[in-house]
Amino acid sequence: MLRAVSTDVVETVGRADSVAGEVVLRRRGEVTELIVGGVFVMDTVDVSTEVDLADIALSLHPRPERVLVGGLGLGFTAAAVLADPRVRHVRVAEIAAPLALWAGEGLLPAPGLADERLTVEVADVGSVLGATAGGWDVVLLDVDNGPGFLVRPENTDLYARAGLRSAAAALAPGGVLAIWSSHRAPDLLAELRRSDRGTAREIVRRVHREGREFDYAIYVLTP
Ligand SMILES: C[S@@+](CC[C@H](N)C(=O)[O-])C[C@H]1O[C@@H](n2cnc3c(N)ncnc32)[C@H](O)[C@@H]1O
Known part of the structure; x- marks a missing residue:
């Protein structure tokens, strides 16, 4: 970042x-x-981990038909979800309305967003999670840098116990939750491991940017 x-x-x-x-x-x-x-x-210098977020979670579900994405950004996670033909409906909750508009106008750089399976909603993903308990085969969260370095302080709860429980509760039986972070987040992993919804693990991806190395992390909760 x-x-x-x-x-x-x-x-x-x-x-x-x-x-x-x-x-x-x-x-x-x-x-x-x-x-x-x-x-x-x-x-768009390196969006490999935004794509990984989707690919890893989708690979862990046998029939990922309904997918919720928190944070549209430049659209790469959503595009990676849409690239999976098993997916029937993708709902993206994005807090910044202009991004939803620009996605519809084809201004975002990610390919393949003009897809009738995609709905972009201007909303806080925390509200959507709370309102759609049990509704998703896959939930992908990439709304901020991660719990240790938030751009929006309002996102604190999403990465803490209440938010993580709400995200886990939004999964249908057999569902997979994946969360992107720009840094390793042991407290988040520990909180996911307390969940009775499944097994939590950390996947670290090393990214090289501008001559430096960054360890981005993806946290996954599987049944
Ligand atoms: C890092 S970007 C997401 C990048 C995306 N994964 C991609 O592939 O381009 C984070 C996005 O989340 C949005 N956002 C931040 N807080 C949010 C929230 N609570 N609910 C929904 N969207 C949020 C930001 O406006 C931004 O567009």
Whole structure:
């Protein structure tokens, strides 16, 4: 989640206000960047772990038909879900309304979002989880950097006991929960391990950016 340093010309693709602050989508050469509330959220330099989040969870479910994604971002996790032909319905809860709009207008860089199986809803994923208990084969959460480095303090509860229990309770029997984090989060793993919904594990992916190494983590709860 570090800003790329580049001398490329910057082109603003979209700029609009939202409840999360001003949302800016811009291109720097080949790279698309997302800034929310003045904070750099992500870019397209390496989206392998956003894709992994979907691929790992989907690989652990025999029939992942109904998938909830928390956080649209630039759309790569949702696109990876849609690439699985077994998936029949993908609901994305995104707090920043402009991103939902831009997804519909084809402005996001992820491929394949123009798909009738996809619904993007402007909502806090915490509310959606609470309102859809037992409804999902797969729940994917990538709404923030992870519990140790939150962009939105309002997301604290999502990564703590109440939020994690709500996410687990949103799973249908046999469901899989996966959570992306920009850092290893032992407290989150311990909390998932307390769940009576299944087995929790940590998958660490090393990503190289701008000459540095980052250990991103994906936390998975399986039956
Ligand atoms: C890191 S991005 C997600 C990246 C995405 N996985 C991808 O592949 O591009 C995080 C997104 O979550 C959204 N977000 C933050 N808090 C949220 C919440 N509580 N509910 C729903 N969306 C949220 C942000 O506006 C942002 O678009």
